[in-house]
Amino acid sequence: MELRMERLAGRIMLLGGWGRAVLALLAGAFGALAMPPVSFFAALFFSFTLLVWLMDGVGSNPERMGSRGLRSAFLIGWLFGLGYFVAGLWWVGAALLLEADEFAWALPLAVLGLPAVLAIFYGVATAFARLFWSDGLGRIAALAAAFGLAEWLRSFVATGFPWNAIGYGAMPVPVMMQSVRVFGLFGMSALSVFVFAVPALFATRRGLRPGIALALLLLAGHFGYGAYQLHLSEATGDGQEVTVRLVQPAIDQSVKLQNSDRVAVFEKHLRLTALPPEAGGRQPDIIVWPETTIPFILTENPDALQRIAAVLKEGQVLVTGTVRSEEQAAGEAPLYYNSIYVIDHSGQILSATDKVHLTPFGEYVPWENLLKRFGIENLVALPGGFTAGARRNLLTLPNGLKLYPLICYEVIFPQVEDEALSQSDLIVNVTNDAWFGNTPGPYQHFLQARMKAVESGRFLIRDANNGISATIDPQGRVVSGLGLNAEGAKDISLRLRKPIENGLPSPNYNFWMVTALLLSGAVISRLGFVSKGN
CATH class of the missing domain: 3.60.110.10 (Carbon-nitrogen hydrolase)
Known part of the structure; x- marks a missing residue:
């Protein structure tokens, strides 16, 4: 299986022009299946694995860290976001058709314009991750931190619109929702991208074992904490x-x-x-x-x-x-x-x-x-x-x-x-x-x-x-x-009952701690990558 994935990743990395653009769009659009009413969260494993390989194709040579590499990385992320938001938010145009004689002309702005603006945040995320890109687990950490920060920015820039943040894709049912009380939406978005992108390591193999181990540990904690919180909630409320x-x-x-x-x-x-x-x-x-x-x-x-x-x-x-x-x-x-x-x-x-x-x-x-x-x-x-x-x-x-x-x-x-x-x-x-x-x-x-x-x-x-x-x-x-x-x-x-205290720091604090840890891992990996002369 690893050999087949390596060949597939190699083909994707070599894509250029329209081929790369179309695949980035499709990868993002497929990821939208993780949102309701479909709620197929596994779709994001496919989407982010492809995104990592597309980013690998930009090139990880330090000599290509100039503006050209950043522009290419931004474009991949922007196209990924465009596909994701068009597929997930096309329904916004339905409101304009209620008074079609007055607002139908604005339909392209709602169906394509809004996603194009929101996709800028994902373009910025991939360009930022490109600064820390390496050939192992560090690039997964960089991408995860970048998307967590992008979702945080999306919540307040230009009044904010955090609709369909990636983190929601990892929380479709109650047992998978409880972790949001620990890490918040943005922390969950960062951790989710890390887990969703880990399968990309099967093709490059470097960092595969620690990556799989960390992903499994995060998934176990995610489901385990959820099951524990649901168990605690079975106690009858003592309030009004x-x-x-x-x-x-x-x-x-x-x-x-x-x-x-x-x-x-x-x-x-x-x-x-x-x-x-x-x-x-x-x-x-x-x-x-x-x-x-x-x-x-x-x-x-x-x-x-x-x-x-x-x-x-x-x-x-x-x-x-x-x-x-x-x-x-x-x-x-x-x-x-x-x-x-x-x-x-x-x-x-x-x-x-x-x-x-x-x-x-x-x-x-x-x-x-x-x-x-x-x-x-x-x-x-x-x-x-x-x-x-x-x-x-x-x-x-x-x-x-x-x-x-x-x-x-x-x-x-x-x-x-x-x-x-x-x-x-x-x-x-x-x-x-x-x-x-x-x-x-x-x-x-x-x-x-x-x-x-x-x-x-x-x-x-x-x-x-x-x-x-x-x-x-x-x-x-x-x-x-x-x-x-x-x-x-x-x-x-x-x-009614009083909220169950989890005894942990606030989600806001935990989000920044997760981001700092991910970026630290990305920087360490990047420095080691450069020292090897790659």
């Missing part, structure tokens, strides 16, 4: 019991955009809220509606607040996504916020918070004055778009529970050492994935929401207009919920 009703109206996004039947949309939410509990079930304590679900400014419609009060029973509260307006000086347009309200049975707004991390081109246009000259506008038709909230406020309920609010894709951003999160009892995530229909988008979003529950060690309540509403336990397991395209209300009882 709460029953949550998830309302998923499954309203077609085109209907929401037309905004012509607002009363019917509102009444549908009220009807699902007023349904009696299932036989023998508890009356819900908390009822959750999706993101921006109320089709008017609630504070300007006191009758609507009274209608909500009429369907809520004493002691119940409604947690709902809504649009909040804020008046400005005379002659100035009001500001609009994507918000969450907590409303009690008397129709009083008890607590509120605004979305802090807005979605580019969906809720605001970056570089608005420039891009509007080219006809690029928000998908959400609001004067000036949404305004970002100044800070994220915990939502405090009458029973003392504190909810940590995340609106839509805010849930995909790792909250590293967030003080508000540490003070919360539950996470609530309201969203609307109806924009993307029956595509991989809602499934990918749901996986990343599950990871937030594991990362924080808290139950997560997720409610969507359409796709996918569920309550997720602190180990990422789905307690119960409503699937994509399902319409209805689901009551779920939870016994």
Whole structure:
């Protein structure tokens, strides 16, 4: 087998021009199969093995460490990323087709332009790894560290978009999710690339034994720690019991955009809220509606607040996504916020918070004055778009529970050492994935929401207009919920418990330690490679 792989690697290393470009694209595209709904994580072994061999073809001779070698390495990584992101994010274009007469022209920008920009991070990763490239295990360590850093950069540069980070590919099921509490998403991305790329050593043989040993050790630790955490979680929670009703109206996004039947949309939410509990079930304590679900400014419609009060029973509260307006000086347009309200049975707004991390081109246009000259506008038709909230406020309920609010894709951003999160009892995530229909988008979003529950060690309540509403336990397991395209209300009882402390340093610290160790290994290998005169 090693001889066959050596021959295959040799052929790939000798590729040039279009052959190399097409293979890099295909390798990245195949890796996207590791993401939901397919979740075939083994695809990344194939992808990163090919990427290592393609990088070997750039040449590892120190005399070729100039700009030409770096440009070639960048191009390989960029093409790999382009294939990966086009195959994994093509569904973003579905949102533009809802108003095709106005936005269809921008479809290539969504399907190809966004992936082309995101692929720059992977191009930078391979160029950076090229600086430490050698002929053994060190190059695997260099590539792993570079991708971990690239995913970290992707989380905040230009407001950030860490969607489908490589680390998610190594965490498709709960037993494989627990390690994110130790290393965080970026540490898991670095370690995952190391393991996924190790098979490339079968062709070059140098560093094969220690590489396989380290990969097996990491996999054993990954699964072992996961099994241990799932075992610990079997203990019954000793905290407060709460029953949550998830309302998923499954309203077609085109209907929401037309905004012509607002009363019917509102009444549908009220009807699902007023349904009696299932036989023998508890009356819900908390009822959750999706993101921006109320089709008017609630504070300007006191009758609507009274209608909500009429369907809520004493002691119940409604947690709902809504649009909040804020008046400005005379002659100035009001500001609009994507918000969450907590409303009690008397129709009083008890607590509120605004979305802090807005979605580019969906809720605001970056570089608005420039891009509007080219006809690029928000998908959400609001004067000036949404305004970002100044800070994220915990939502405090009458029973003392504190909810940590995340609106839509805010849930995909790792909250590293967030003080508000540490003070919360539950996470609530309201969203609307109806924009993307029956595509991989809602499934990918749901996986990343599950990871937030594991990362924080808290139950997560997720409610969507359409796709996918569920309550997720602190180990990422789905307690119960409503699937994509399902319409209805689901009551779920939870016994809360304090997060299980693992006694380890923070994931942020561990990520940088992993990166430092990988880079140290790459540097040592590189220095030894140079000293041999290669």
